[in-house]
Amino acid sequence: MLTMNGLKARVRNGRLVLDEPTTLPEGTEIDLAIAEAGDELDAEERMALHAALADAWKSAQSGELRPAEELLKKLRTPG
16 A cells, blocks of 8 residues: 655646655556645634544544545535
8 A cells, every 4th residue: 555645846837846756656646735824713613623533533443434535536526
């Protein structure tokens, strides 16, 4: 199984250019997300987020997991 930390890239002349070499195999497709410096959560929303993350972690520790591919497919399916 291929594991790798996030990659950092910059836009130059309308193209994404990686700032460091990668060990990904030729032709590998990746999903990109724009990293933002912060968020707009207020204190109450942040507490709710932390509670949801703690619940998710408990579920993961007890073995209640779903493959990431399954979740991504669901998110990409319209409707």
